[in-house]
Amino acid sequence: MGMMLRLFAAFCVGTLLTQFIMLGYFATQGTLNGDTVTKVVALVNGIDITGERLRQVLEKSEQKELPNFEEVLRQRMLAGTEMELRIRSQQAYENELTRLLEELKSAEARFDLRREAFDRKLEDVQRNAQDSGIKELQRTLQSLPVEQAKVQLLKFYDAGQIEDVVNIIQGIPLDIRKDIMAEFIEPEEAEKLHDVLRRIGEGQPLSSFIDQAKAGQ
Secondary structure (H helix, E strand, O other): OOOEEEEEEHHHHHHHHHHHHHHHHHHHHOOOOOOHHHHHHHHOOOOOOOHHHHHHHHHHHHHOOOOOOOHHHHHHHHHHHHHHHHHHHHHHHHHHHHHHHHHHHHHHOOOOOOHHHHHHHHHHHHHHHHHHHHHHHHHHHHOOOOHHHHHHHHHHOOOHHHHHHHHHHHHHHHHHHHHHOOOOHHHHHHHHHHHHHHHHHOOOOHHHHHHHHHHHO
């Protein structure tokens, strides 16, 4: 019994050594893979494989071509060229995007300048129209009896057009202005006249226009 155990152990050790030797051979040849491992294990375990088949396996592994240095270098050069083209394409896209953004900023700046010029022109037109309207009102009030002129000025005042009232009174000749203001007899009328005169004394509406211009800067 002891002899049988020793023989069995020797057989197992021999089988393992054979497997290691053949696996080492395939590894040095660069052909070690799942297929060759299976065939080696089958061979050393006596599973339907002959010496001829082993020879064919060895010859096939030796005949398998490995990529040479030139091929590896060529593949790497191709990969590098492709990466360089991608980088150039991305850089070109970024440059084009930057150019378009700069053009958009320039267009916006030109539009802002034109809009500001238009706003200033519109303000001038409105101011001239307002001045013309005030002058026409002044001429109309001067042609009315002083009592009616006072009534019209009070209506403008009550409507919130106090600056218009100030402008109208300032433009009326002094003698006619004195007669109109003499008609503000009632206490409420006198209070409104006082507010108008206070504004005239403060330089309104010119001072208000200057203050608004400073606030807009």
